[in-house]
Amino acid sequence: MNAGILLVAAQRDLRRSLFDALDRAGYARLHSARDISHAAILLEGNAAQEPLQLMVIVLEGDEAEACAACEQVRRLPGAAEAPLIAVLADGASCSPADLPPGIADWLCAGQIATELVARWQRLPVAAGTGAVPAAWGAASDWRCAFEEGGGEWLMADVQSGRLLEVSPGVIRHSRLPASEWAGLTLAEAVQFSGDSSTDIFAEADRLWHPARRKSSLGYDTGQVNVRRVEHGGSDALALQFRSDRADLRPEAALSLLSRLFASGSGVDAQSAGAQLLFDELALDYLAVWSVRPETADAPTQILQLCREEHAQWPAGYLQSSLQLVLGGQAMRYQSDAGKLAAVDPLLQQLDLAGFVGLPLYDERHSVLGALLAGSRRGFAEMAVVEPVLRCAAARFARTLELQRTREQGRAEGLVDALTGLPNRLLFNDRLEAILREAVRNGECFALLFVDLDRFKAINDTYGHATGDQVLRTVTQRLRGSIRASDTVARYAGDEFTIVLRHIVKNDDVLRVAEKIVQVMESPIFLEDDIELQVTVSMGVSFFPDDANDAETLLKHADEAMYSAKHLGRNNFQIYEVSPEYAREHGMALKTRLRHAEGNGELRVVYQPQVNAETEDIVGMEALVRWEHPELGMISPAVFIPLAEETGLIVSIGEWVMHTACRQAREWEQRYGLRLRLGVNLSAVQLMEPQLLEMVARALRETGLDPTLLEMEITESISIKAAPNLVENLNALHRLGCHIAIDDFGTGAASLDYLRRLPADRIKVDQSFVRNIGVDPDDEAIVRATIEMAHRLNRAVVAEGVETEQHLQFLRDHHCDELQGYLFCRPLQPISFEKMLAERQRLLEVRQAEPA
Numbered sequence: 067m068n069a070g071i072l073l074v075a076a077q078r079d080l081r082r083s084l085f086d087a088l089d090r091a092g093y094a095r096l097h098s099a100r101d102i103s104h105a106a107i108l109l110e111g112n113a114a115q116e117p118l119q120l121m122v123i124v125l126e127g128d129e130a131e132a133c134a135a136c137e138q139v140r141r142l143p144g145a146a147e148a149p150l151i152a153v154l155a156d157g158a159s160c161s162p163a164d165l166p167p168g169i170a171d172w173l174c175a176g177q178i179a180t181e182l183v184a185r186w187q188r189l190p191v192a193a194g195t196g197a198v199p200a201a202w203g204a205a206s207d208w209r210c211a212f213e214e215g216g217g218e219w220l221m222a223d224v225q226s227g228r229l230l231e232v233s234p235g236v237i238r239h240s241r242l243p244a245s246e247w248a249g250l251t252l253a254e255a256v257q258f259s260g261d262s263s264t265d266i267f268a269e270a271d272r273l274w275h276p277a278r279r280k281s282s283l284g285y286d287t288g289q290v291n292v293r294r295v296e297h298g299g300s301d302a303l304a305l306q307f308r309s310d311r312a313d314l315r316p317e318a319a320l321s322l323l324s325r326l327f328a329s330g331s332g333v334d335a336q337s338a339g340a341q342l343l344f345d346e347l348a349l350d351y352l353a354v355w356s357v358r359p360e361t362a363d364a365p366t367q368i369l370q371l372c373r374e375e376h377a378q379w380p381a382g383y384l385q386s387s388l389q390l391v392l393g394g395q396a397m398r399y400q401s402d403a404g405k406l407a408a409v410d411p412l413l414q415q416l417d418l419a420g421f422v423g424l425p426l427y428d429e430r431h432s433v434l435g436a437l438l439a440g441s442r443r444g445f446a447e448m449a450v451v452e453p454v455l456r457c458a459a460a461r462f463a464r465t466l467e468l469q470r471t472r473e474q475g476r477a478e479g480l481v482d483a484l485t486g487l488p489n490r491l492l493f494n495d496r497l498e499a500i501l502r503e504a505v506r507n508g509e510c511f512a513l514l515f516v517d518l519d520r521f522k523a524i525n526d527t528y529g530h531a532t533g534d535q536v537l538r539t540v541t542q543r544l545r546g547s548i549r550a551s552d553t554v555a556r557y558a559g560d561e562f563t564i565v566l567r568h569i570v571k572n573d574d575v576l577r578v579a580e581k582i583v584q585v586m587e588s589p590i591f592l593e594d595d596i597e598l599q600v601t602v603s604m605g606v607s608f609f610p611d612d613a614n615d616a617e618t619l620l621k622h623a624d625e626a627m628y629s630a631k632h633l634g635r636n637n638f639q640i641y642e643v644s645p646e647y648a649r650e651h652g653m654a655l656k657t658r659l660r661h662a663e664g665n666g667e668l669r670v671v672y673q674p675q676v677n678a679e680t681e682d683i684v685g686m687e688a689l690v691r692w693e694h695p696e697l698g699m700i701s702p703a704v705f706i707p708l709a710e711e712t713g714l715i716v717s718i719g720e721w722v723m724h725t726a727c728r729q730a731r732e733w734e735q736r737y738g739l740r741l742r743l744g745v746n747l748s749a750v751q752l753m754e755p756q757l758l759e760m761v762a763r764a765l766r767e768t769g770l771d772p773t774l775l776e777m778e779i780t781e782s783i784s785i786k787a788a789p790n791l792v793e794n795l796n797a798l799h800r801l802g803c804h805i806a807i808d809d810f811g812t813g814a815a816s817l818d819y820l821r822r823l824p825a826d827r828i829k830v831d832q833s834f835v836r837n838i839g840v841d842p843d844d845e846a847i848v849r850a851t852i853e854m855a856h857r858l859n860r861a862v863v864a865e866g867v868e869t870e871q872h873l874q875f876l877r878d879h880h881c882d883e884l885q886g887y888l889f890c891r892p893l894q895p896i897s898f899e900k901m902l903a904e905r906q907r908l909l910e911v912r913q914a915e916p917a
């Protein structure tokens with residue numbers, strides 16, 4: 067039995083690529099972890115310390131960080147002996163040479179899809195770990211190492227010391243036919259430098275030793291390692307040889323790529339990257355050209371390296387190879403580029419035998435330029451040179467594209483001159499950034515597409531100057547209707563776009579949309595006593611409910627805006643998915659949700675609650691997240707209703723309860739802080755006859771003091787419609803747990819709730835808190851709620867505290883505790899723990915200071 071494969075990568079897309087690569091190859095039991103603590107949680111069930119089949123860890127940062135990460139991963143259950151493959155992330159500043167000992171192999175992040183499985187299968191250690199693919203055949207037979215990939219392996223009989231077999235890699239790289247190897251002794255084939263070879267053979271220690279391997283030119287220097295294996299039923303020695311020869315090998319190519327990627331992406335980095343390619347691939351010519359198909363300008367050379375100093379450079383239009391590449395044709399000549407010389411004066415002059423020409427493409431696959439590389443000797447290892455050049459070409463293309471986008475931005479400006487709002491270009495950029503952040507934090511946001519009704523008529527009747535005044539007034543009104551953290555932009559002539567961030571309930575957005583429609587209805591008074599009324603039609607789409615990407619979200623909001631126009635203008639419409647799509651999408655999500663818990667895709671994050679006066683932490687709310695392998699972080703606002711519909715909420719809720727109680731107990735023991743833990747209970751859970759038993763079990767198994775646990779129940783549950791609700795809550799109260807009423811003020815039964823339920827605390831809903839300083843009616847609700855709760859001896863927590871103004875108001879009105887982004891966002895356990903440790907450190911420093 068083995069415990070499966072562990073994947074550790076901080077970046078979601080890398081985690082995804084690792085998972086996909088192994089999943090596609092048919093490996094089961096993949097534990098995909100964000101970091102070491104997450105990995106520890108996933109391997110928690112591995113108490114028997116079953117060995118892991120493989121561990122793949124993506125390394126970021128410098129050498130010390132990489133070594134620390136490898137050491138930590140080794141300490142996980144079942145990880146001590148498991149083969150470890152390191153992946154160097156693009157940002158890693160450690161080089162392959164710095165990698166700690168004990169790494170079975172390494173590759174670059176960009177190689178995961180193509181290389182990971184092949185490398186794993188090529189790893190000799192893979193053979194001994196059980197569930198390896200059938201292609202490996204009998205685990206004890208080392209023939210697999212000979213059949214897979216291009217590595218250099220030599221196998222010798224222990225008794226006679228004679229070679230049994232050499233891999234095709236040895237034959238290829240030594241340039242000696244198989245017949246030359248047959249019958250040789252190991253000592254004739256490989257010579258160790260320094261040490262006595264017999265000792266090394268005897269110890270078979272798997273360390274890399276300097277050595278020379280026979281070749282057509284005498285010997286190639288390099289390194290060798292030796293292992294004792296069973297081969298074809300008898301004892302054998304397996305030697306793996308790594309040549310130092312200048313010829314580019316896969317390993318050298320990967321190392322080159324990793325250095326290329328580490329060289330950054332600016333213009334200087336581009337020259338440094340080109341120089342690296344030129345030196346390492348031993349090129350005689352390397353050039354990068356740029357072309358702008360939208361203009362009639364001739365292509366320009368942006369970079370050139372050449373060993374021939376006195377070449378007469380023909381103009382670009384005379385270089386037929388360049389013209390072909392700029393026309394989108396890739397060229398690839400291993401050693402016969404000479405035949406192009408007749409038609410290309412450059413190749414003729416440089417006398418190139420090997421030549422590769424690659425178009426540089428932008429995102430839309432238009433040609434932006436060309437990469438040309440040539441060698442007089444030809445390319446011996448074309449199978450390696452070409453992919454390296456392709457990766458380099460993709461990188462040059464990205465830099466070129468970025469430069470052009472920046473130039474375009476500067477030329478067009480990013481801010482609309484009339485209204486001072488971001489223009490379409492800047493808005494699109496911001497929307498992408500908001501989207502990335504929302505994915506990272508599992509947040510929802512709304513996109514509003516606002517179109518002025520009949521604006522053209524205003525322009526035609528009153529002139530453009532009046533039209534401009536109207537647009538400025540509309541801008542002010544839009545800005546006044548949203549929060550500072552939201553974004554409004556002038557998307558085109560009379561179209562505006564708005565992003566409302568951090569939304570918890572879709573109803574909050576509807577309130578803002580209603581408000582915009584209303585404020586627009588007030589007349590606009592212009593110079594010359596002109597009074598106008600401008601109305602808007604608006605469409606709303608939601609992330610992630612309606613789409614996961616910016617383009618589709620905009621498209622959906624735009625479609626909804628057109629339905630608002632069709633419905634008589636001066637209104638807003640929410641994007642509605644077609645019933646079939648909703649059904650399919652919902653079904654697919656539900657199916658995935660069934661496996662989310664088992665697949666380890668659920669996470670619990672924790673948001674601190676602080677004392678309103680001291681701002682010191684007094685509690686935390688546990689909030690669940692679903693890290694879907696394809697869709698990214700899914701907000702509970704999306705999947706809790708699905709979980710409720712399917713009944714899965716019972717097991718998900720139980721998992722959250724256990725995880726959060728265990729975490730709270732751990733922090734309590736480590737920091738001695740008696741932090742209250744708030745856990746949400748859904749209506750479905752509250753009606754469950756086994757609720758009390760489930761909570762009692764979680765408390766018993768984790769050892770958390772019941773008085774530290776607080777159940778958060780939403781006020782929108784109807785007491786009448788929920789059998790067992792009052793009994794369940796009374797029983798939980800008797801157990802010692804606290805009860806908090808969540809979203810207070812949003813339901814119709816607030817007072818009834820307070821009267822009939824054993825509530826200790828109420829949480830003022832964030833839709834009211836958000837409007838402090840904006841809407842006097844909502845301020846009055848917050849004030850009244852605090853007063854009433856205090857009169858009934860209940861404590862009050864305000865949710866969604868985002869600004870200093872909110873804080874001041876709540877303090878002035880004696881709210882007890884606060885929760886919101888002003889203090890802290892919901893945090894992953896590792897970050898929450900860092901915060902607790904930092905708090906403790908500060909306290910200790912303060913105590914140590916003389917009074």
Ligand SMILES: Nc1nc2c(ncn2[C@@H]2O[C@@H]3COP(=O)(O)O[C@H]4[C@@H](O)[C@H](n5cnc6c(=O)[nH]c(N)nc65)O[C@@H]4COP(=O)(O)O[C@H]3[C@H]2O)c(=O)[nH]1
Pocket residue numbers: 508509567568569570673688689690701702703706719722746747748778780808809832865866867868885886887888892
């Ligand atoms: N805009 C804004 N938002 C803030 C701020 N401070 C906190 N929030 C968000 O407000 C929500 C507070 O949780 P809630 O009202 O219980 O509302 C929760 C709760 O009703 C439900 N939920 C979350 N976890 C669970 C769970 O484990 N079980 C159940 N049954 N429901 C859960 O999903 C709802 C949404 O949760 P989240 O998306 O995590 O959203 C959280 C939190 O991220 C702020 O300053 N500004």
